[in-house]
Amino acid sequence: ISDSKLYSHRAITIKSLKEKNEQKPAKKLFPNSNLFKEWTVELSEDDQRKAEELFQKYGYNAFLSDQLPLDRELPDTRDHRCIGREYPHNLPTLSVVLIYLDEALSVIQRAICSIINRTPAHLLKEIILVDDHSTNEDLKTQLHVYISSINEKHPGLVKMVTHSEQKGLSQARISGWKAATGDVVAILDAHIEVHVKWAEPLLARIQADRTLVLSPVFDKVNYYDLQVTKRFASAHGFDWALWCMYVGFPQKWYDQNDPSQPEKSPSVMGILVVDRLFFGEIGTLDGGMEVYGGENVELGIRVIHKHADSICSKMAFYN
Template identity: 50%
Template sequence: MKAISAVRDVGGWEVREDLKEKLQDFVDETNAQQPGFIKVVRHTRQEGLIRSRVSGWRAATAPVVALFDAHVEFNTGWAEPILLRIKEDRTRIVSPSFDNIKYDTFEIEEYPLSAQGFDWELWCRYLNPPKSWWNKANSTAPIRSPALIGCFVVDRKYFEEIGLLDEGMEVYGGENVELSVRVWQCGGSVEVLPCARIAHIERAHKPYTEDLTAHVRRNALRVAEVWMDEFKSHVYMAWNIPQEDPGIDIGDISERKALRKRLQCKTFRWYLVNVYSEMRMYTDIMAYGVLKSSVRTDLCLDQGPNTDNVPILYICHGMTPQNVYYTSTQWLHVGVLSPTIDDDDNKCLVDVNSRPRLIECSYATAKRMKLHWLFTQGGSIQNRKSKRCLELVESSESEFGYQLALQKCSGQTWTITHLLTGTSL
């Protein structure tokens, strides 16, 4: 029996002629030399990446299974250090370290060693290795990782015991975060090995579907509802959708909730405190969504060009530049929620010399700038210190006939889309 079974998903939503006869010819030639070395699992319908990987796991027979994208290349000796780590502890799920293959030239680009994490939309991201790893002064030491980017190696039977991948997810996205959170909360661990290197082609586009974001969002909500307890609100806020009646069918999650209960898993707060302490919590947010004035309800507050730090009015579209968050500390965040505590991307609305500006919240706080706003739903937005109100004024220079101004309050009112459950403004 082989020590490891490698599962690669080669599907997508594009018809690829080279995955038909040419692929079968290659499989036949290889198996003629090494009988049974390659198994091809074909679905009668398109199942997406997540269920395809589980199909591969079901076909595997070795005690250790590696689940990878089709568009990776393996470096010499990549498997041995991973097999040793899993032999020492079968509840470890191990990721190799990634280098990049440029999709247009196929050049190899070496990536720095990283842990793997995610943001509040549950998109995966690279992280700096934790301080505990740097303190070892050993570049070959395993890197404790909050999450998996997506390619990993696991004990085949443990993978089944822990619940495989969530087959209720659709197409692509979120399954790596769900698995990572589940493994940590339910007694296992996740790590990245510096001495196991692969190279990954970051494609120009993902071929699964034209509306990939809708599937990633749906899958993220499944993760939130099963595993994230009171922090599920962060996922809804990041995607700018209401927590109550979001209008998105996430499917049946009863089996996943039963799995969590059966495995006697820890809370998501435990995970944030003990595993992903870099993750930034937003427990002070009271309301979120797009911010509209009664003067022009088709225009929304927008962060505008990042380089300008000047908020603008723009036709409402509800995407990230128009995300607004009002906190119990009376701050108005505009734009993306920074995922980790070492990111200083959070921008706050500030009264700077009677002009509305977007300044990094930490900087504005340190400099004691005017960043506190009195706001009630359907009421004015007034700076607590300057007493000026955020209002719309007519402007011939603006594309939409109005621009933002700070001035003496004239009675203009504002509304924000969503209030968090249990809060009132």
């Protein structure tokens, strides 16, 4: 249900950016910056300052993000056995929740665009943005204009939940779940882009067993050039400080020699897809855990025999 007017490419492309700055070599202003150590595009001094300022603010190359198309293509990194797999047409409906706090506007817009473009229209019930009390002005003005333009074509598709004070990740995710009306809810960070056919593997598994709590496989978006790097599937575990980490699957998963098969994980990395009503039945997340790193482990312990990674569902995650 993409629309060329809504999702047109940026006026300033990477090619034109290079051409603009190659005309006059500029002094390297930030040779020790982690951004410019990795990202070697020639920029004017003004653009270097802008890029470094945005990098310090967001932790990734927001300057480059603002130049990229909102509807950019992603490399298909799925296993070949996933690519040809077919799913039923009649799957549960999906509410997608995007959580953010002072995220770069273009990153949120690209997340929305990827979800609309790569989720079957008859399955996508709504996209719910949960703003945990951002202060960025463009998230109060330009984002609302962008949402309105989408809703003019697709009435009620994108909804907003805004906190009057910062409540933390757990409460933001709970707010998104409360606002959802679809059969299944996907609770995601806003700095993601979904891959093609990301939703169907998740919805099909939950249709077969509504007590599953699922996670997709995350590819990596490089913080410096925003290219997508393939990551192989791994389990979500945790250490004794209760920090989530990637760990290996049980050996039997590797022995079957079919990386398209799902497998269980002992923890939930934070991004999860679950039957909406079942999530309420098990108590959702612990809203009292205000800092990242505890609520997902606590949930993982509660559903330790029912949490799994859905290998054929992939999304790109900004690191």
